[in-house]
Amino acid sequence: MDSEKAHRIGILGGTFDPVHEGHLAVAHTVLARCNLDLLLFVPATGPPHKERPLTPFGHRLAMLEAAVGEDPRLAVSLMEAERPPPSYTVDTLRELHRRLGPRQFFLIIGADMFAEIRLWFRYSELFRLAHLVVVARPGFALDDMGARVAALPGTFQLDQARQVWQREDGFRIIYLPDVAIQVSSSQVRSLLARGKPVAGLVPPPVLEYIRQHGLYKAAGGNRRSQ
Secondary structure, three states: OOOOOOOOEEEEEEEEOOOOOOHHHHHHHHHOOOOOOEEEEEEOOOOOOOOOOOOOOHHHHHHHHHHHHHOOOOEOOHHHHOOOOOOOHHHHHHHHHHHHHHOOEEEEHHHHHOHHHHOOHHHHHHHOEEEEEEEOOOOOHHHHHHHHHHOOOOOOEOOOOOEEEEEEEEEEEEEOOOOOOOOOHHHHHHHHHHOOOOOOEOOHHHHHHHHHHHOOOOOOOOOOOH
């Protein structure tokens, strides 16, 4: 779907180094659970919190486009590449509002990231720009979510059945406890560097791209695996 026609839009940012099946599982689950029209993958060029060298943006973008394929509900945004670094999430959301006008945005993050959200740059402004969709991580329980939400500005009411917290101004935090990702990009990189199989962990078109371009080789290859 064209982003100009979409009214409920999910935002999934990250380095996607590489994109894997866990990312796609989250995307499809959030599309369904939150009744979204569109989900945008927003690959980062050089996020402020990353210290390791990243695979060049062009490769990460190409892998994302291969993973998305022809699915009309998924799209890849070049927004991060169009702005000078550092690029913070609040800036990305502001830019989306500027470009697309009135929409409902849903920012998708992991529970581990949500646990540290008060350390994010201008974090309280995020809540005026997008609802939060928090995806479970192993070992993170609903009680942990409740404690984290209680520490945020404002008063929230919990809809226990839907596991949604809503603030008095309408801002919502939606918790998805059953979408815990069992694979990570670092795991995929490590397996590839050791010549181990990753079938089932990354989409076949992405694996083919990795092989064609010799990405994620061990020491002595194009980059260091971390």
